[in-house]
Amino acid sequence: MSTFQTVKGFRDFFPEECARRNYIFDTWRAVARRYGFMEYEGPLVESTDLYRKKSGDEITNQLYCFLDKAKREISLRPEITPSLARMVTARQRDFKKPIKWFQIGPCFRYEEPQEGRSREFIQFNADILGDSSPATSAELIALAIDVMLEFGVSADDFIIRLSNREIWNTFLADKNIAAEHMQTFLQIIDKIERARPEETEKKLAPIGLTLAEVRAFMAAADENHPAFAALRENLTARGLWQHIRIDATIVRGLAYYTGTVFEVFDLKHGLRALAGGGSYDKLCALMSDGHVDLPAAGFAMGDVVLGILLKKTPGAQMKLTEALLAASSIDAFVVVADEAQRLHALAAVQALRAVGIRIDYSFGSQKVGKQFQAAEDRKARFAIVFGAEYPEVVIKNLVARSQSSVPAANLVDEVQKLLQEPAIGPLIA
């Protein structure tokens, strides 16, 4: 056992976890491309000021920040959105609007590790910049829904909780409450489900509000509220409105959101949010001291809660298992039954790999039985045996338990042909 362990909240990815992670990446990428998004990436480290100014207290309290050797204050990124706004505002003239970009990569937050929370996690971000219509939020919500469905998580397993910060602006204005209380008020709403009622009441009092009036307003904010009309029409036309639940308690912890806000939750296991996002129309202007005024909206999905849900959801689990099998298996194992044929076998290994066939073999002399065992362990579909009968080579189908013999010169063609046939197991009499 090593004397060293991972730093608290950081993760190792052994091959199985790596395969699981790659499956998640492949699925995110495939659906984002289906929606016409292009991939980008930003740096892992930014100046700490970027987050102090743009993300708000909740995230800055969780920053992994330090001084570099030149005494610059820098931070590991807790999210990519401020970097995205920085990148886009720097070169916005170079890109046709709307900009539809996605990104996949690690983020770091100094939180207490617990179920669904680690200090290093991976996010999938999708953002649209340069179009302020509700169609952008609808497109992003549709993308989030399709990602969940693609993973095999069905309509019974998840929900999008949707709200709009504007409805709270109107609420405060109607009650004659000064706009400066907005951020404090939103923080109270953000925690309202988890906090004890007496606590919430105490926090609302200095703003001049009671819990009862806040609750009454929340109960009245349903899908008929005009703030949701355009989104509702759009998502209903796509057959996706069934995935939406209006929930005024969703306001999002980050400071930069301006209008629509949403989060994705599972319905059966009470897990933390799988994803969250919304529109943030002022962030680009803030980033560029008012020079670039680009409306924007986006969301991020993390891999940690998603990973837990995939394991707990049978339909998703099946897809995951298939992907893990595909990632860990090979097409054929080359068995050297007669060491005198090893160099011929090596030539064949290279020729087969050159056309894209996944091949493994034993590095040194080994009993034939052991080599077949290795072929089974690697879940190889075929064993290709180089024995005394060379230049004839035996191909054993390890799934169907059948075999054929081919001249070595035809081996690559023959294996390619066999791999195109469906992999059927032995017929049961």
Ligand code: HAM
């Ligand atoms: P966020 O809600 O802070 O939003 O994070 C999005 C998702 O990242 C969460 O729903 C969760 O799945 C995952 N996540 C966050 N913190 C942790 C953690 N400590 N451990 C594991 N997973 C975590 C944002 O980051 C916004 N920048 C999203 C966005 C993109 N808004 C507009 N564009």
